[in-house]
Amino acid sequence: xxxxxxxxxxxxxxxxxxxxxxxxxxxxxxxxxxxxxxxxxxxxxxxxxxxxxxxxxxxxxxxxxxxxxxxxxxxxxxxxxxx
Numbered sequence: 896x897x898x899x900x901x902x903x904x905x906x907x908x909x910x911x912x913x914x915x916x917x918x919x920x921x922x923x924x925x926x927x928x929x930x931x932x933x934x935x936x937x938x939x940x941x942x943x944x945x946x947x948x949x950x951x952x953x954x955x956x957x958x959x960x961x962x963x964x965x966x967x968x969x970x971x972x973x974x975x976x977x978x
Contacts, residue, residue: 903944906938906950907938908939909959910954911939913959917958928949928956929952938953
């Protein structure tokens with residue numbers, strides 16, 4: 896299912912949902928990516944400023960891809976209701 900994300904918190908939530916779908920712990924994902932469990936936790940809560948390289952490493956480990964497109968006209972509140 897496609898997910899629309901516009902904030903770091905929404906990106907983190909999407910990564911967390913996918914990690915849980917795959918039945919991976921943060922520690923197991925850390926082993927796959929070379930990241931510390933604490934770093935993954937910070938990213939999933941939107942607390943960390945992650946580099947693009949870190950995000951793409953996480954997406955690859957979770958078998959996700961990013962699609963860039965023009966922003967839909969829905970309000971931020973309507974988008975957040977999805978989550």
